[in-house]
Amino acid sequence: MNGRPEPVRGRQAFRSLARSPRRARSGPVTVHFVAADGPDGPVSVAYSVGRNVGGAVDRNRWRRRLRSIAAEAASGLAPGAYLVGVGPDVHGLHFDELRERVIDTMQRASRGRS
Numbered sequence: 280m281n282g283r284p285e286p287v288r289g290r291q292a293f294r295s296l297a298r299s300p301r302r303a304r305s306g307p308v309t310v311h312f313v314a315a316d317g318p319d320g321p322v323s324v325a326y327s328v329g330r331n332v333g334g335a336v337d338r339n340r341w342r343r344r345l346r347s348i349a350a351e352a353a354s355g356l357a358p359g360a361y362l363v364g365v366g367p368d369v370h371g372l373h374f375d376e377l378r379e380r381v382i383d384t385m386q387r388a389s390r391g392r393s
Contacts, residue, residue, distance in 0.1 A: 283346075284353040287325035287360050296325065296362040303387035305380045307368035312388040313360045320358035324349045327364035341365055344377060352382045357389035 301312040328338040
């Protein structure tokens with residue numbers, strides 16, 4: 280893996296993530312997880328930053344931050360698809376706190392605990 284997780288692709292993949300019971304939340308960070316078919320599957324990540332977070336420039340900035348955090352954490356994550364979302368309260372987080380919350384929440388979602 281080149282460090283950066285693959286993007287989640289396809290309508291069915293997003294539908295599976297939205298319906299997945301394996302999810303976790305930490306403040307404004309929410310993660311949904313669907314396990315890969317095998318232990319050697321890829322880590323793929325999608326990002327959800329709604330309009331309530333801000334305008335397009337703000338949403339793209341948060342998406343870039345989430346992408347950077349996911350690339351850093353990808354090697355330590357369980358294979359599967361992740362949907363990482365943030366809410367409007369994310370503005371109160373410094374980058375280090377955001378990183379800690381996102382990584383912890385991704386790990387908890389993949390273990391099946393919320």
